[in-house]
Amino acid sequence: MANSAASGDYVLPRELLQRYAKPGPRYTSYPTAPVWSDSFDAAEARRLYAQNNPADSQAPLALYAHIPFCTSLCWYCGCHVKIERNKAKVTGPYLQALRQELALLRAELAPGRQISQMHWGGGTPTYLSPEDISELTASIVAAIPRAEGAEFSIEVDPRVTTDEHLQALRESGFNRLSMGVQDFNPQVQAAVHRIQPFEKTAELIHNARKRGFVSINIDLMYGLPHQSVESFAATLDQVRELDPDRIALFHYAHVPWLKPAQKLIKSEDLPDTESKTQIFELAVATFLARGYRYIGMDHFAKPDDELTLAQQAGSLRRNFMGYTTQAGVDLYGLGVSSISEIDGHFVQNLRAIPDYEERLAAGQLPTLRGMWLSPDDLLRKAVIEELICNGVLDFAAISQRFAIDFENYFAAELQACAPLAEDGLIALNAGQIRVQPRGQILIRNVCMIWDAYLQAQQSKQMFSQTL
Numbered sequence: 001m002a003n004s005a006a007s008g009d010y011v012l013p014r015e016l017l018q019r020y021a022k023p024g025p026r027y028t029s030y031p032t033a034p035v036w037s038d039s040f041d042a043a044e045a046r047r048l049y050a051q052n053n054p055a056d057s058q059a060p061l062a063l064y065a066h067i068p069f070c071t072s073l074c075w076y077c078g079c080h081v082k083i084e085r086n087k088a089k090v091t092g093p094y095l096q097a098l099r100q101e102l103a104l105l106r107a108e109l110a111p112g113r114q115i116s117q118m119h120w121g122g123g124t125p126t127y128l129s130p131e132d133i134s135e136l137t138a139s140i141v142a143a144i145p146r147a148e149g150a151e152f153s154i155e156v157d158p159r160v161t162t163d164e165h166l167q168a169l170r171e172s173g174f175n176r177l178s179m180g181v182q183d184f185n186p187q188v189q190a191a192v193h194r195i196q197p198f199e200k201t202a203e204l205i206h207n208a209r210k211r212g213f214v215s216i217n218i219d220l221m222y223g224l225p226h227q228s229v230e231s232f233a234a235t236l237d238q239v240r241e242l243d244p245d246r247i248a249l250f251h252y253a254h255v256p257w258l259k260p261a262q263k264l265i266k267s268e269d270l271p272d273t274e275s276k277t278q279i280f281e282l283a284v285a286t287f288l289a290r291g292y293r294y295i296g297m298d299h300f301a302k303p304d305d306e307l308t309l310a311q312q313a314g315s316l317r318r319n320f321m322g323y324t325t326q327a328g329v330d331l332y333g334l335g336v337s338s339i340s341e342i343d344g345h346f347v348q349n350l351r352a353i354p355d356y357e358e359r360l361a362a363g364q365l366p367t368l369r370g371m372w373l374s375p376d377d378l379l380r381k382a383v384i385e386e387l388i389c390n391g392v393l394d395f396a397a398i399s400q401r402f403a404i405d406f407e408n409y410f411a412a413e414l415q416a417c418a419p420l421a422e423d424g425l426i427a428l429n430a431g432q433i434r435v436q437p438r439g440q441i442l443i444r445n446v447c448m449i450w451d452a453y454l455q456a457q458q459s460k461q462m463f464s465q466t467l
């Protein structure tokens with residue numbers, strides 16, 4: 001990977017922008033969710049769980065819990081979310097359904113399995129009261145014990161998270177926080193309907209550190225309305241004061257045909273491609289100058305962060321919760337729309353809250369869809385994961401792992417790589433592909449070459465622009 005790269009290496013020649021800015025998946029999974037099958041039902045999910053839970057299994061597992069509620073809608077939001085101010089109305093039934101799902105999952109798991117990693121996302125998990133957070137965590141670890149040294153992380157919204165929340169989270173074993181910031185500029189915040197003063201965010205981070213949270217991530221976003229290089233430079237100065245351990249810098253994907261809330265954002269207020277690129281380049285240069293490493297796919301981490309160390313060792317992995325150091329750990333999802341990834345195969349829960357609650361009230365798994373991956377899917381998934389996580393694709397290692405002749409199997413893909421090598425996105429030699437700094441920025445384009453489903457999907461306007 002290009003960890004020793006200088007910030008100038010991340011400046012994209014403008015003709016490359018035009019060539020590579022096109023719709024493409026973000027590859028949180030491969031194959032991407034739109035190709036999963038609706039005929040994959042609860043019985044299939046049970047079959048998958050059974051296959052991977054022999055009675056004597058002690059394999060650690062990761063758990064994701066989705067809390068879909070927020071009190072106010074951010075207009076850029078791309079998450080699966082329900083806006084509800086009346087908390088009493090929704091939390092009781094939803095928590096009841098979550099507990100029912102937990103009991104069903106418990107029955108599928110081998111008794112010796114423990115949680116090595118847990119993440120709560122949303123929506124806003126701290127929409128729940130501190131008491132509800134404590135009780136839900138207690139129910140989870142009573143059903144599936146927490147492994148020694150487990151990571152428990154949660155997304156918090158500084159606008160609604162109190163010190164009592166932090167106390168309940170720490171007492172429940174949470175040790176990592178992630179929070180949305182996006183931009184501190186008041187005009188930008190007003191244009192996306194998310195007013196979050198710097199002081200409130202700073203206070204939350206200060207209190208979290210005092211309470212012993214060991215890692216704090218903040219999310220920023222570029223491409224939002226009214227953003228400029230100057231305004232974002234001011235936000236980056238404020239971010240410096242917060243000293244986060246990790247930073248995610250997301251590109252705002254304006255896809256109002258997929259996310260109706262985004263229709264509230266005026267297209268004419270959005271920065272043009274050139275301005276967005278300058279903002280991105282400024283942010284990268286700033287983070288690198290401050291000592292962060294570019295992990296790839298929008299993520300930066302301090303040099304001694306375990307993600308950075310895992311990437312240097314070639315062992316970084318990625319799942320629906322983000323980058324992870326835990327290779328080969330099955331992920332079980334709880335809650336509406338959540339996704340499980342078990343032995344490489346996928347299951348997704350129902351997306352509508354009433355359907356989810358109804359199915360669980362009937363004592364059934366709330367499966368919406370899923371996918372058994374074919375040998376070709378698993379192979380391409382591994383290729384894409386190596387490129388995104390470790391930035392090196394070693395042909396011999398993949399050949400050995402999947403019993404193929406890489407250069408023969410992927411002859412067409414290797415041919416398609418040639419222009420990317422000419423444009424400096426990748427270096428292609430000695431039986432390896434190495435992702436270059438430009439290729440890190442355009443990693444989605446690099447991955448698209450290996451995606452067997454892309455052509456059929458591209459005509460359907462399913463994806464945001466890669467840049």
Ligand code: SF4
Pocket residue numbers: 069070072073074076077078079081122123124157180
């Ligand atoms: S707080 Fe997060 S999940 Fe809720 S609307 Fe805003 S961006 Fe979406």
